[in-house]
Amino acid sequence: MKRFLIPLGIFIVLVGFLAVGLKLDPREVPSPLIGKPAPDFNLPLLSDPAKHLSPADLRGKVWLFNVWASWCASCRQEHETLLELSRQGGLPIYGMDYKDQPADAQTVLNSMGNPYVETVVDLDGRAGINYGVYGVPETYLIDKNGIIRYKLTGPLTREGLDKKIFPLVKELQK
Amino acid sequence: MRLLTILLALLLPLSVMAGEAKPVAEDPVLEQRMIALSEDLRCLVCQNESLAGSRADLAQDLRQEIREQMRAGKSDKEVITYLTQRYGDFVLYKPPLKPLTWLLWFGPFALLIGAAGGFYAYLKRRTSRLADESLSEEEKKRVAALLANDGNE
Numbered sequence: 001m002k003r004f005l006i007p008l009g010i011f012i013v014l015v016g017f018l019a020v021g022l023k024l025d026p027r028e029v030p031s032p033l034i035g036k037p038a039p040d041f042n043l044p045l046l047s048d049p050a051k052h053l054s055p056a057d058l059r060g061k062v063w064l065f066n067v068w069a070s071w072c073a074s075c076r077q078e079h080e081t082l083l084e085l086s087r088q089g090g091l092p093i094y095g096m097d098y099k100d101q102p103a104d105a106q107t108v109l110n111s112m113g114n115p116y117v118e119t120v121v122d123l124d125g126r127a128g129i130n131y132g133v134y135g136v137p138e139t140y141l142i143d144k145n146g147i148i149r150y151k152l153t154g155p156l157t158r159e160g161l162d163k164k165i166f167p168l169v170k171e172l173q174k
Numbered sequence: 175m176r177l178l179t180i181l182l183a184l185l186l187p188l189s190v191m192a193g194e195a196k197p198v199a200e201d202p203v204l205e206q207r208m209i210a211l212s213e214d215l216r217c218l219v220c221q222n223e224s225l226a227g228s229r230a231d232l233a234q235d236l237r238q239e240i241r242e243q244m245r246a247g248k249s250d251k252e253v254i255t256y257l258t259q260r261y262g263d264f265v266l267y268k269p270p271l272k273p274l275t276w277l278l279w280f281g282p283f284a285l286l287i288g289a290a291g292g293f294y295a296y297l298k299r300r301t302s303r304l305a306d307e308s309l310s311e312e313e314k315k316r317v318a319a320l321l322a323n324d325g326n327e
Contacts, residue, residue, distance in 0.1 A: 029218060032262040039260075099231070125235050132260040134218035134232055 031132055031151040038065070038142045039130035043120035046095075046102055046109075053094070053120050055146055062172045064093045064165075065140040066116070066156070067128060070104035072136045078155035082115035085161065091169055095119035098128050098136050141165060143172045201245075208240050211250050214267050215257065224267065 033039075042054045055065075066082065068075040086093055095116035097105040102121050109119070122128050131140065134153070141150040150168055152160060209226050215236075217228035225233050225240075236257070243253050257265050269275045309317065 026221065029264045030262055032259060125232075126239075129235060129239055130260060132262075134261065 027135070028153060029134065031148075033132055033140075033148050034151060036148060038140065038146050038148050039127070041120070041122070041127040041130065043096070043122055043127060046097055046105055046119040046121050049102070049121070053118055055142065058094070058142070059146055060144050061092060062144055062169055063142055064091055065096065065131075065142055066093055067096045067098050067131070067133050067136050067138045067140075069098045069100040069136050070108045071100060074155045075137045076108075076112070078137055078157070079112050079115070081156050081158055081161065083113050084158070086115035091165075092117045096127065097121045098133060099123070099125045141168060141172075204241065204244055207250070208237060208244060211253060212237060212240060215254075215265050216267055218261060218265065225265075 038055045040055060042052050045051045045053055064085075082093060085091060093116050095118070097119050099122065102123075105119065105121070109116075120127075125133075131138070137155055139152040139156050140148050143149050149172060150164065152164075156165075212225035213227075215225040217223045217225050217230055217233045219230040219232050220228050223230075223233075225236055240253055240257075243256065248256075254266070263269055263275075269278060271279055
């Protein structure tokens with residue numbers, strides 16, 4: 001009896017490892033920036049390049065930082081969710097137009113609607129590197145003290161908002 | 175006249191021969207250092223390519239960033255720290271030794287030692303079992319008889 005139990009045990013452990021491995025998404029790189037201060041930048045606004053915005057200006061607010069670009073297809077996919085969120089209010093969304101032509105970005109916002117309070121322009125992607133951006137869209141939740149609390153790579157969905165972001169926001173806005 | 179024009183037109187391409195390719199970097203030593211370092215770094219977009227070999231946009235940006243930091247006099251270690259602070263240990267093809275990666279580094283050796291121990295125990299058990307199962311007096315006689323008979327019963 002014991003003869004069979006040992007290989008069976010090894011088999012079950014192996015299947016367990018493989019099952020967990022199947023569910024892991026290799027595209028999802030855990031961000032080391034969670035719990036760290038949001039990297040600083042001082043970038044021109046899309047609406048008015050003469051004006052600049054820095055994360056320091058948003059101290060005291062819980063805000064969503066959405067990195068997007070006009071050339072990015074999955075950004076269109078999440079656009080509706082972002083619009084809905086901005087209509088709903090309560091959580092201001094700031095955008096960063098990543099490695100893009102500002103004119104193209106403005107065209108997208110004009111035709112699809114603008115969910116952002118403001119959008120900053122990161123022409124050369126330097127600010128993006130500081131945030132560890134590797135695939136747009138990426139979304140960061142930043143708390144009142146300017147600490148990054150959550151990062152999502154890939155399009156934002158209604159489900160993701162309800163499950164992950166809203167509970168966190170509720171906690172952080174206290 | 176017409177012939178002359180055609181001949182001249184045929185000669186025209188000669189005047190626009192390709193010049194020699196320009197060197198990619200102004201500083202070959204620095205470029206070499208950058209490539210050596212980025213061989214050990216993972217491109218985050220394509221994941222199975224090194225930062226040195228990837229043609230992804232982000233990889234180009236990161237190479238540029240590394241180049242600039244090296245030009246500013248930063249050591250390889252400082253550049254790596256800069257990258258891991260933003261992208262995590264995931265960018266490293268050689269994971270650092272820390273409690274989280276102990277299993278990764280020592281797991282194979284632990285497995286080898288365990289397997290060797292198991293094999294040793296198995297061999298020991300087998301020898302003792304073989305010793306137990308020696309022939310009885312009657313069987314020994316039969317063996318002797320068989321051998322004397324050259325195997326023909």
